Amino acid sequence: MSIFIDEKTRVLVQGITGKEGKYWTEHMIGCGTTVVAGVTPGKEGQQIEGRTVYHSVRRALSKVEVEASMLFVPPMFTKDAVFEALDSGIKKIVTVADGIPLHDAIQIRRAALSVGALVIGGNTSGVISPGKAMMGFFPYWIERVYKPGRIGVMTRIGSLTNEVTAMIVKAGFGVSSLIGIGGDPVPGTRFAEMLPFYEADDKTDAVVIIGELGGSMEEECAEMKRDGLYTKPLVAFLGGRTAPVGKRMGHAGAIVSGGKGTVKDKIEAIESVGGKVAERPRFIGDLLKEVLGL
Amino acid sequence: MSIFIDEKTRVLVQGITGKEGKYWTEHMIGCGTTVVAGVTPGKEGQQIEGRTVYHSVRRALSKVEVEASMLFVPPMFTKDAVFEALDSGIKKIVTVADGIPLHDAIQIRRAALSVGALVIGGNTSGVISPGKAMMGFFPYWIERVYKPGRIGVMTRIGSLTNEVTAMIVKAGFGVSSLIGIGGDPVPGTRFAEMLPFYEADDKTDAVVIIGELGGSMEEECAEMKRDGLYTKPLVAFLGGRTAPVGKRMGHAGAIVSGGKGTVKDKIEAIESVGGKVAERPRFIGDLLKEVLGL
Amino acid sequence: MKLFEYQAKEVFKNIGISIPEGVVITSISELKRAAGKTGFPLVLKSQILMGGRGKAGLIRFVKDQVEADKNCLELFESDYNVNTILVEEAVGIKNEIYLSITVDPVTASHMIIACSDGGVEIETLAVEAPEKIIREFVDPNLGLMPFQIKDIAFRLGLEGEVLKKISSVIGKLYQAFLKNDAELIEINPLFITGNDDVIAGDGKLSIDDNAEFRQKTYEITREYFDSDAEYESALEGIPYLQFDGDISLMCAGAGLTTTVYDLINYEGGTVANYLEFGGPNYKKALRAMELCLKNDSKVILIVTFGTIARADVMAEGIVDAINRLKPDRPIITCIRGTNEEAASKILTKAGLVPLYDTEEAVRKAVSVAAGDEL
């Protein structure tokens, strides 16, 4: 079992004929992903990597079975594309778009919640179950980063993911499933909402979350653990411990507001429920060994 | 057991300080209804019929338990009042407003469906379980019309309800629960959605629906019966058998459009599943005796 | 409220949907100037609300001024109460599309209906080619999404420029539907011209009367109605339909009135007018009776069974109306509901013989209309 995606998950690619869509569809297939069809309005009948392109999600679904949809769609059209996928009953959606308008993002998440769908992203590299399948753009070919294993990873920060995952692998572990929640202020799905899947996954021994200042996603994970809804070990790396208050350092989501969302708060929350926080990426390995009793 | 309301149902009255609100609250109490509080913005602290008035539904619910809300609110404010009740988690709402804008009505029904609430109306006299309780404005004091008994009644047509119910009583029957769905093109709840309650009600032996030309509510009841979701006898009286096509005779909902919704269609649908349609109100009694084997 | 074609097209134009070059005229003297604007050939379109204007010969294509004058005169002088004619350029058509938006009460959605066979009435299409009718349901809280528009366009078999233009029309029509609190908005046909231009060939817009308070109000004029009596009663706010039978109905409540209408037909009687003075009008007995008396009916049948519309108040109003109007024909009453005993006394005192059973009252009215004594 994998979280979200494995080699059998039937994936549709929306925006498959664009430059990014084409390029990453090839890599997704290369990684083992079962891409079954693509969608680009006006391009029905084209073939990309041997997959048929349809005008719309509905038309694709009238021909092929689909479980998940991968969106390579510009930010300003992402809301429409997500709603199109939801309209067809697709319950797993990944959007890598960087720059989704905030007010669109709110509606996307609202829609996902209302039908019980998982929308991952935007502003993410996507999801990967190393050795099995990938949706998004992970450099799965760098083996010292994306080695299969038994550690679940969730991340808000694309650029830090390679860094931290490399440390996990360096310590002798591998990754079961990695979910890139995305760096936007309003991601479609939050850390805590994915934890139950890791809890139920017999291929995951512990979860590492890669977070940063701002928002409350790390605190929500701590709550899940406190409430016993997640019982496996939890290790975190958090960027921005020394970040100046009020400055927007990078992600729009990474800003401390109303006195909430400091890394200090997050560390306290996680440690108060028995989780561990690594001060440096390098420490992740030791903490994992500690919590797993190795 | 009664449908929707009985003497124990705790009822809130929104718009209680208005002329209609006051008058009918008195009658609802007179009929046996448990009215627990009222709401009129700006009138908190007033007493109507010994019930405390609150500024808002939330404030009322912070003080008293409520199961159903009765709205005496003008049509243009009805959408807001319904949403206010839904916001507080009230799942049974009756609105008598005549003149709710169509686009508001669509949103009201959509909201009711999305949270699984029953919104009865608008443009209805409400609901009554004779001898127990009433929400709306039924002349329950006319005993030759509102006699308790074992026949369930649902109606789209206020003005015909007294007429038909009188015939049911004249034939020796009485009414278990009467639901006035309302005469608008988009009522909050449809006949077919109430049928399962009558099916489950051990105090109801048969259901009489009072319908008319236009729409598809009667056909939907026939479908329920065909699909076995409603198994008790079904008798209908339908107005507008001889109505000229395309003319709007009364209710906005009562117009034949797209060749659909003629009384002929409705009769065929009901009779095809073993239901009976009375040509005249007077025939209702005989048909009831027939279907009940009396 | 149903708008005339030219009014609907004005709404279309304001929201950016192309319409043919056209001029509204109300007399033949304006025709020449109008034709100067549209050029020849042109189309004379009678502005009445009745459906099937084409079949009734109320839309005329004309080649030149002589034909135009002749046809225009014929239309103004027809039996169809044509007071306004829309003079329009004749558009060169490659294709016609059907497009409309209404609501679906079952799913609580806005419903877009489209069909590649435009120009035909949707009722006909529904019977003859139901598989060609495209329905798209829109969540009113989300509004029409671009992917839905695209899907409609693809299902219509469109591509290229026409696809883009019709997509734009669908989006705009939806905006107009919302903005106008429309019960129905329809373009049928939507022309696709030889140059792939997309132009509204006709227009229907029915505005929800209940939303009047937040809508532009159109002045109610005689032209909206089939008869003077319907116009007059509309001004009064009393629902009224004109027929040409013997019995004037003066009932309270739409459903009860409709049922009385049925029962009269069952009994072999004929209805002179449908008039419903229930609800907010229950105190308007005088005005209602006046309207009934304008008919050549033989009897007035009054049936009510009210709750808020109190029986005693209605009875008083009726007696007052009789005293003032001194009706020249018999009146049969069947007044029941709240305070029916008081009503009974009022009517009896005034010399009427109140009945209490609807069917009995109907039979009486039919027999009186047939010449029997009251």
Add this chain to the structure above:
Amino acid sequence: MKLFEYQAKEVFKNIGISIPEGVVITSISELKRAAGKTGFPLVLKSQILMGGRGKAGLIRFVKDQVEADKNCLELFESDYNVNTILVEEAVGIKNEIYLSITVDPVTASHMIIACSDGGVEIETLAVEAPEKIIREFVDPNLGLMPFQIKDIAFRLGLEGEVLKKISSVIGKLYQAFLKNDAELIEINPLFITGNDDVIAGDGKLSIDDNAEFRQKTYEITREYFDSDAEYESALEGIPYLQFDGDISLMCAGAGLTTTVYDLINYEGGTVANYLEFGGPNYKKALRAMELCLKNDSKVILIVTFGTIARADVMAEGIVDAINRLKPDRPIITCIRGTNEEAASKILTKAGLVPLYDTEEAVRKAVSVAAGDEL
């Protein structure tokens, strides 16, 4: 994009929220005319984006022209980069309310925050009187409903005319929030005057940069930024923050850059600037290095671990930048990710000593900044 107070107030005014009489000036020569419009006493409000202007003495109440001149000059000549002053009438205040709208990511709602203790920063309120903070969550698909507005007003303890006026302000502020794709819109304080008028005493509006394509664009000027370098890099689209330490960061990816920033602090180093040239900027090594070189930093630290941002492309860009700019300070690289082997060759060939471990690179940079050899 954060707007200045006077810009936010312009938005308020356009949507019908009252603001004090006010004039924007950019030089002291305009003051007299402005005062003529507002009268005395008046308020001089420095238009800078920094919070806590009151505490910093950047808002001055003045009684007459002499005081006004003196204070205005002081503000323009302060260290706070004050180029614009809003000259406003002094409003007679009975009461102050806090009001703002933002989003709640957890419930996917719009969130209205109100408090009867206006004039205090919400962060302070959150700590000192959390029970006084009113939160109302709005379903973005339904929009703010009247009952919610009423409820906020009742919870604020309002009644009568003031309740009506503040209800209206809440509704309008919500419209402005939507129309402007706002991340945050805030009126703090919202004045209630002695006459029960309701006037926006201050205004904040932060527009979502991602929605720029559908929003009015405000020209980016130097006044929005704390430093020339931040202004210049913003024009370039490169995220940049000015500090005054020794190490220029030139990293790819916000999170990685922030982590490198942390690691430098852990190691006792200091950061000269935060610069992030990842994502769409990964081909802008030349421009990024130019910006870094404007600092008095002692070393440039380049850390990347990219996927789409290919390591070889970035390495080429860096080598090109070095060749062109001939930097006067050491450069430490830690370039990994897609095509890292090729990158390694390019850097080595150019005479650099590429590192592959972030911490090692950070330690190196700190030691070099401290005077050690490369």
